[in-house]
Amino acid sequence: MPDHKVLLDVRGLKMHFPIKASFFSKAKNFIYAVDGIDFQVRKGETLGLVGESGCGKSTTARAIAQLYKPTAGEVILNGKDLTKLPPQEMIEARKNMQMVFQDPYASLNPRMTAGDIIAEPIRIFQKRGLIDMSTEERNDRVEHLMEKVGLSRFFKNRYPHEFSGGQRQRIGIARALALNPELILCDEPVSALDVSIQSQILNLFKDLQDEFGLTYLFIAHDLSVIKYISNRVAVMYLGLIVEIANAADLYKNPLHPYTQALLSAAPIPDPKIEAKRKRIILTGDVPSPDKQRPGCNFYDRCSKHMDICKQARPMLKEASPGHEVSCFLYHKPE
């Protein structure tokens, strides 16, 4: 169970990508992929990050992992601001923070065996003298990890193409566990998998969390997956967090009009419920994140928008204890 110690603290994180006409020209425009978000992940919990394509979920994960250099903001892991760490210390900090990617086909090197893929993080740290482990110990560790994620250790010398999608994702998870990290950033880890395999992998994530006390930042676009796996959920829209709350609270009592629309749009596998449901159908598409709006990003698609929404940007504030929402319906502008 999550305790109250904050493991990851993201403050004012911004990630703007320049759009350049050519390599040499100066950037005139930006894609505001992540435009100032704050959240905390407590030790042992799963924070679900949900939103539609282009809302900045993956960029957030990559900016936290320092795979992108954030434009602004702080990413504080275990009390250290990762954005300001010198390269050597950053590598050490990575030991505590690993990633699992969406595409189990693209995220594994096809020329390495499963065993080598899982051992690679350990090998990299050995090379730099950060881990002291004999080759034998490393082999034992790989076999141990494979069994933990539900792969037979006899598959060690097989190549990724010999595995199915679900098994590959297990290899990816074993690799993420290799260094015994506290935090795992999971970027859509089940969306490429079939229904029956998806539930196996979700269970595996839960089992590993219970066993190793892992903390997850779990990104997905599927609301029911997020509901199942998360303790708390943050909903993103166009580079901003619009609502963050306990999973149970958010699904029972969604406050932001976007969260409400998102929940009502998701199909439920029960024909009786489907026949009775009233959908909030949003008009139009998600706008392009290539400009910063003075008002609320959701203004154009919102059925409850007011004049103020166009002029000022709502802040993420507590509407009830532990339930934060950025919408003028719940708090007046200052």
Next chain:
Amino acid sequence: MTDEVILEVKDLKTYFMVDEGLVKAVDGVDFQLHRGETLGIVGESGSGKSVTNLSIINLIPVPPGKIAGGQVLFHGKDLLKMPPHEIRDIRGNKISMIFQDPMTSLNPFLRISTQMVETIELHQGLDKKAAKAKAIEMLKLAGIPAPEKRIDQYPHQFSGGMRQRVMIAMALSCNPEILIADEPTSALDVTIQAQILELMQELTRKLGTAVIMITHSLGVVAGMCDTICVMYAGRIVERGRTEEIFESPKHPYTVGLIHSVPRLDQETKGRLYSIPGQPPNVIDLPDCCPFFPRCEKAMDICKKKYPPSVSFENGQSASCWLYAKEAQNA
């Protein structure tokens, strides 16, 4: 939905010869489609859903593929035996398709007008001007704002959801009797998916089109379909009316599938139900129940013989030895 059967698939078998052996992608599929019905075909990747529907309109690449047997009767005529020029008159006209990926199913080099007008001219015998007017009307029906202007744009100027609307407009422009929709919303976001599903439902009801909806999403079939066929390893393992399948699924695979999806409307306590193991490799499948290695209720007979389809009183049917009398006798 009426009682008139417009499409009947009988014992359809589509095989592919690959280096490793024979892939029985579709191995004896039967179903009927009634006028105005929406039929859902559900299954996981590799279960043969898409191949079934490509076979119906004779779009299987030969070789490596081969339609090894069966009939597809459209108004009593076998589409599989039709000469190419006759089936061309039906494809895109009486039976049309929407594919999963709206990015790749439109030609990126041609304006929407060129792509739509061509179809309408060809099948409806209208002149260019009338065909364009019809195309604009269809785009408008599909909810594209300012269709007069948008029709002269290229596919890349449309968003994913808008492209799928164009595909729907195009598919319905010749008033088809059957619309085959192959994962029409899988590439789209939830809010856009809701828009597109609503549009499809509204338009096909208005035009009286029967729909074959291929999808892996149980949520989509629950909301859209009158009847469901569940496919596993190239065969239909269970079929019936949507409400009955969800209320009392019979085949252990269907049961597992329904229970392994996390639910938005319910609390899932503890672990999620999951079907153990992997979907089977369909190369050189033995003639037994392909689900038995993953089945909790597997019996000896399951390893020996493929189960017959057993019908229940409510019209539901399942291919499983649990319900076959022979199992009790054996």
